[in-house]
Amino acid sequence: MRVKREKLNVKREQARSAFRISLLVAIVLCLSGLPVFAQTDAQTKRPLSLPQNLRVFDTPSDGGGSLTVLWSPAPDESATSKYQVLLSEGATVSDPASMKVVAEFPGNQRYVHESKWPWWTKPTTGDQHQFTLKNGKGVELKNGNVYSITVAAVLNEDRVMATPVQATPEPNWINWNQMNNLLLALLFGGIVFYAISTARKREIFLRRIPGLDAVDEAIGRATELGKPILYMTGAHDMSDPSTIAAAVILGRVAKRTAAYETDLLVPHREPITMAVCQEITKQAYLEAGKPDLYKEDSNFFITSDQFSYTAAVDGIMLRKKPAANFYMGHYFAEALLLTETGASTGAIQIAGTDADHQLPFFVTTCDYTLIGEELYAASAYLSREPVQVGTLRGQDIGKALILGVIGVGTVLATFGVMFDSQWPKLFLDCFRDVK
Amino acid sequence: MSFTERMLKIDRRIIFLVIGLCTLIPLLYPVGLPIKISQEVRGVYDHIESLPEGATFLLSLDFDPASKPELHPQSISLLRHAFRKNLRVIALTLWVSGTGMADQVVTQVAREMGKENGKDYVFLGWSPGGTAVIINMGQDLYGAFPADYNGKPTKGLPVLQGVQSLRDVNYAVSLGAGRPGVEEWYVFGRDKYKFELGGGCTGVMAPGLYPLLRSGQINGLIGGLRGAAEYEILIDQKGKAVAGMDAQSATHLAIIVLVIMCNLFYFSSRSRARQQGQAGA
Amino acid sequence: MIFLRRQVPLLITLITGLVFAGQYYVPHPASEQMLTSVTKWLQIIGGFALVLGVSSLFHVHAVKIRRKEAGWGYSFVLYVGMLGTIAVGLWANGKEAVDGAMTAFGWVYNFMMVPLQSTMFAILAFFIASAAYRSFRARSREAAVLLIAAVIVMMGRVPLGEYLIPLSGDLSQWILNVLNASVRRAILIGVSLGTVALSIKIIFGMERSYLGGGKE
8 A cells, every 4th residue: 555655656746747847848938939039020120221322324335225223232131022123204203102113023133143244344243233124015215314213122011212313324336245256356357367478478288178179070070971060059148158158169160160161050049149150150261261161041040949949950960960069058958859869860979068957968978078167268278379278277276266265164164163163263254254 | 789789779769668658657557655855845835834924925937838847836836835825926937938838827826726816916927138137126026017917007016015126025936947047036136136035947957056055045946846746745735746756756767777777788798898809819 | 340340349348348247346226227227228139139030040941942952841831830920929919818718829829839848848858768878887987986876866856766765865865965066066166267257358358259250
């Protein structure tokens, strides 16, 4: 019995202790919770920070109808807070609340570093907020008119607004953002001129281009067989460098066909190209001393429609069976239709194109293919004039420069990732902007 | 002439017959193999999905009837998607020979989706100039197209409300079969007038546009019939592209088999020639 | 005469070349307006150039018909087709359909041009197969690498290929996105530099053979 009573006492004592502990824990929790609640309350009631250092100015380097707004980030901004950009016409604002809200976005968005300004035109540091107001999409900004703009910080129902700032959108005469492009173009132009002057002083080595060496062979074969030569200048018009290159090579080919007294057929897709090529062919025959052999209709127009042209040229190939087919210039899906038909007639086929997407077809079906810039190099290769050869050297120097920058950039980017360093990013950003 | 040599010089009409049968049979008896969605097609789909109702979507149907089998299904899927999202659709073509076909596809899908001409969509038709049209539209859309394809003045059309130039377009997709096409829309459009651009093209052209895609100059690419089939699956409306994928599968497989065969014959004839050379020596 | 044929075109090329290269860096609306005007001039000149082309076409085929050259019947078909299409096109005001009813021009477009052009494009598949069979041989190590890559891409681009070799899809994407894109970029850089160099030569009159007329 005594043992039982003792056990009961122990249990009672344990229950009391448990109760005391629970009470203590509850009190501690309540006490510790108080400042938490108090803090939250204080936070919601803390006044919103005004957008600081608000600046509004005409967006530089544009065609007008645009204003750029900049302001400093507030310490309390977050994804839950918002910024509003407000606009009104005129230099004075009687009631800021009446201004039109033209943009609203979360407080942790739209920073200068997110924008695409290159470093030489960046108006401020990357941590500042930036918003560009543009004409259109609900906003009407007229060049020369004064506008008042402000930024409001918004959190739940609260909104605080900075003092409106005035600005006038204006069109600009120079796009400074693209000065990198101009500088690189001038630099490349300078390199080309330098290379030309060098080429005038000493001979520059040109590697062999088998496709161009084969031109004579193809014309010779056509002469032996008594069959004509078919020459195409591609799908583009005279404004395209590939067509110009094709026309230049036509001059050389026509000179040889005139010398060998072989027929030349040049079907065209574009009338202006046809007119230019007629002149070039005529001149080539004159220079070869065979003006009487020149035929006005050796250059003829078929149609500008891709597949109608293809069908017509395929027909010419099958009927006249030319001994050599030249495909110079830019081509699309018609490339294989032409070259495969040409191959079926047993003609020697020489292609030269900057259409990278058609290269596989030319390579598989033609005897020789000039790839990419080899088409542009053809003129230099055939003439060996210092101007032409020098330009080629200039291109090579330009290519070496680009390759060098790509190499350095790759090493820097790899280094940055491997060692988790930030400094390579500075150089890479610089490269990105200059490109 | 030995068997291998004869096989190497096989009449190409036999190859044509094989390809013809490989195209025809799956079209008559479709299998319906599953199609995986690629990131580049999803890029276009996701961007259209992200557009709010009433946003302007420009679709340039830059192809002619020759590319119809590949680009027509792409245009149908894109239009269905845009209309389903209640976007304001501005359609046009830069290829004169594609004008009638473009008008047909826009009208047909709009009718199917219950959309009204002038209010929900407009087909601007064709204007001469190619790339110059893009530049002109970037300056002033109404200057480039004073009237739509049906001759109705474009100024005041509800569908073009708030649209002055290409700068006001939320998203543009060019379905191009050549030039002018996706590249020209980038160079003369997006680069100058800053709008989001996606592309669609024939299968042959697709590899050539990957550099644009990789550099973010276009945000998605629908390549050939395969791309069209993927888009049909994404919008859950299977059509001609999905049906054509079996035929494409069979022809690809046939070409692979032909290439392997020709290489076997080639190596066999080469080793025989070597053996004969050794025997002769 | 040589002044009109050489100096004037070269001067026009120099001035317009420099002005429009500079126009790229001038965002002012006046500069944009100038570009728009010039593109419209180009459209007008293009229209006139078409007359040049069509007259050449008529001349070549008229000669063929007159001389009864081989295949002169096709030239006759060309005349009929061209004049007929122009006539029905003018009659229908260039519209394929009016109030839902197909015009004669629409009939020509839908039932002649569409199937004929589609046929031409469709031939491509057959020609790809025959060209691949004839030329795609592993003659060297490089050709063998190309062959393997082509087979992977062909497999990976169709559902059957992905079904048979599940890895082919990702592998072909990798080939297209990484290998193909980088090689194309390399070609593109070379082509672009070539284009710029040729443009410089043309603008400054160093390349003038495209004008014809030879050296003065």
